[in-house]
Amino acid sequence: MQSYLMVVQLLLWSLAWPVQEAYAYLDPGTGSLLLQSLFAIVAIIGAGISLFWERVRGLFHKRSAGDATPERNRDAREES
Amino acid sequence: MHGKNPERVPGSFRDPGSHVYLLEESVYRSLTPTAAAAFEAVRRTGVLDSLISERWIVRTETVDPGVLGEIGQSATLVLQHEKVPFLSYPYEWSFAQLRSAALFHLDLHLRLLEYGITLNDSTAYNLQFVGAAPIFIDVTSLRPYQEGEYWQAHRQFCEQFLHPLLLHSVLGIPHNAWFRGNLDGLPLDQMAALSPWWACLDWRFFLHVVMQNRLQQWAETKRDTAAARVRRHGLSRTAFMALLRQLRRFIKKLAPRHPKGSTWGEYATHNTYEAGESEAKRKFVGSFIQRARPRLLLDLGCNTGDYSVVALQHGADYVVGFDADQQALNAAFHRSHREHLAFLPLYQDLANPSPDQGWKQLERSGLGNRARGQALLALALVHHLAIGRNIPLDQVINALIGMAPRGVIEFVPKADPTVQKMLALREDIFCDYTSDAFERLLGQQTQIVEKQTISASGRTLYAYELL
Numbered sequence: 001m002q003s004y005l006m007v008v009q010l011l012l013w014s015l016a017w018p019v020q021e022a023y024a025y026l027d028p029g030t031g032s033l034l035l036q037s038l039f040a041i042v043a044i045i046g047a048g049i050s051l052f053w054e055r056v057r058g059l060f061h062k063r064s065a066g067d068a069t070p071e072r073n074r075d076a077r078e079e080s
Numbered sequence: 081m082h083g084k085n086p087e088r089v090p091g092s093f094r095d096p097g098s099h100v101y102l103l104e105e106s107v108y109r110s111l112t113p114t115a116a117a118a119f120e121a122v123r124r125t126g127v128l129d130s131l132i133s134e135r136w137i138v139r140t141e142t143v144d145p146g147v148l149g150e151i152g153q154s155a156t157l158v159l160q161h162e163k164v165p166f167l168s169y170p171y172e173w174s175f176a177q178l179r180s181a182a183l184f185h186l187d188l189h190l191r192l193l194e195y196g197i198t199l200n201d202s203t204a205y206n207l208q209f210v211g212a213a214p215i216f217i218d219v220t221s222l223r224p225y226q227e228g229e230y231w232q233a234h235r236q237f238c239e240q241f242l243h244p245l246l247l248h249s250v251l252g253i254p255h256n257a258w259f260r261g262n263l264d265g266l267p268l269d270q271m272a273a274l275s276p277w278w279a280c281l282d283w284r285f286f287l288h289v290v291m292q293n294r295l296q297q298w299a300e301t302k303r304d305t306a307a308a309r310v311r312r313h314g315l316s317r318t319a320f321m322a323l324l325r326q327l328r329r330f331i332k333k334l335a336p337r338h339p340k341g342s343t344w345g346e347y348a349t350h351n352t353y354e355a356g357e358s359e360a361k362r363k364f365v366g367s368f369i370q371r372a373r374p375r376l377l378l379d380l381g382c383n384t385g386d387y388s389v390v391a392l393q394h395g396a397d398y399v400v401g402f403d404a405d406q407q408a409l410n411a412a413f414h415r416s417h418r419e420h421l422a423f424l425p426l427y428q429d430l431a432n433p434s435p436d437q438g439w440k441q442l443e444r445s446g447l448g449n450r451a452r453g454q455a456l457l458a459l460a461l462v463h464h465l466a467i468g469r470n471i472p473l474d475q476v477i478n479a480l481i482g483m484a485p486r487g488v489i490e491f492v493p494k495a496d497p498t499v500q501k502m503l504a505l506r507e508d509i510f511c512d513y514t515s516d517a518f519e520r521l522l523g524q525q526t527q528i529v530e531k532q533t534i535s536a537s538g539r540t541l542y543a544y545e546l547l
Contacts, residue, residue: 031296
């Protein structure tokens with residue numbers, strides 16, 4: 001799930017990014033650093049979505065599992 | 081105090097913080113105050129000692145700076161390193177070796193980050209192989225990690241590891257000639273230009289090749305905006321490690337794309353020998369190695385390493401094999417890894433060996449300066465050079481015996497089916513290629529201590545010693 005979201009975001013972002021003809025050598029590492037800054041943002045978004053998804057799943061799981069799971073264990077799982 | 085002067089290693093100039101010296105078979109490194117402070121900070125974490133004891137990093141100890149004479153007096157710290165048995169370069173590694181080195185590099189970085197240490201660079205030249213085991217040789221590449229910093233060497237990692245692997249994996253082109261042509265690896269823009277559209281369907285390929293290249297192009301036109309964007313963000317340690325792990329998963333799955341039917345990959349099972357010939361050859365080689373007991377044996381045309389293994393079983397300490405067939409080399413590397421052999425197979429076209437190259441043509445040493453063994457094996461090789469590459473027979477013999485003072489050379493005459501195949505569609509211009517001529521030329525410069533014909537076609541093994 002996370003991988004697909006990441007692909008979609010990267011594709012949209014890449015297509016939106018304006019590319020002009022390069023006219024001068026600047027710094028061979030700038031593209032790499034920009035890529036990493038994007039990676040960091042996507043990682044944060046991905047982690048947020050993942051956390052949200054886990055909570056949604058947790059809600060359904062709680063309903064289906066009823067009161068079988070002790071409160072203490074459920075809290076511990078959410079923290080990890 | 082040593083009698084000789086330390087000799088600075090010509091390739092050690094890029095990092096101003098340290099310089100490497102050779103002195104009487106030992107490797108030393110002088111450190112400036114900045115590099116020494118970083119080294120001490122790394123050492124205090126305890127990770128360095130762990131990695132040295134686990135053979136991830138070469139043995140390293142601080143020594144009296146006086147060992148380097150005047151050079152040592154100006155150094156803040158002097159380190160002594162173990163010397164690896166044979167120095168090799170990434171353009172001499174097979175696909176399997178380069179992939180192994182790439183994974184090792186990522187694993188090393190991940191381990192270091194757990195201790196709050198990072199790597200200054202991602203150069204493949206900082207890795208060497210001892211047998212099939214990669215080992216890191218540049219301790220001054222290690223320094224304390226600063227929270228939020230980018231992986232400064234991501235592009236270098238891509239150009240020296242990822243792109244050469246993709247070249248072979250996606251396009252079926254071995255990386256060796258490209259890497260030898262450009263010692264910094266395969267540049268980002270060239271890899272992007274080579275990329276077929278279908279390769280971009282893998283989002284990791286898209287990310288590290290296509291997208292990185294587009295961003296680089298954009299940055300070159302929008303310098304200030306790009307710099308501002310870079311400064312505005314950072315990379316958390318978690319994201320840094322996620323990036324390394326993601327690259328690791330990507331590289332782990334890469335496999336070489338071979339053309340159908342490697343020339344020599346199946347040579348060990350599909351050759352023109354009878355079983356008895358092969359056994360006779362093994363006995364001859366085994367007996368020679370028992371007499372010679374070489375510390376370093378060169379196996380020229382090693383194929384998958386059958387006779388390298390025979391040599392190791394009969395007393396050779398370390399074998400470096402050379403071959404030009406990718407599949408054979410990959411198989412040889414996997415064999416060495418699987419069986420924990422003191423055997424290092426390397427890519428080498430012996431008719432066009434690695435030259436002295438790089439800065440001042442001293443940065444990377446040519447094969448001729450490194451390939452000096454105590455003994456050599458050149459089995460089923462001479463006809464490939466003399467007939468396959470038109471090299472005069474006397475020059476072939478001179479080149480071989482110049483690499484080791486003793487060895488075993490096999491001569492395959494024209495009557496043999498292998499040579500018959502080579503001559504089937506071309507004119508035979510090799511009137512001097514005869515057993516008599518070979519024996520006379522070899523005998524002029526060496527003493528032939530043993531000779532045995534091992535096939536009905538006249539294949540003959542010669543054990544020689546330099547006069």
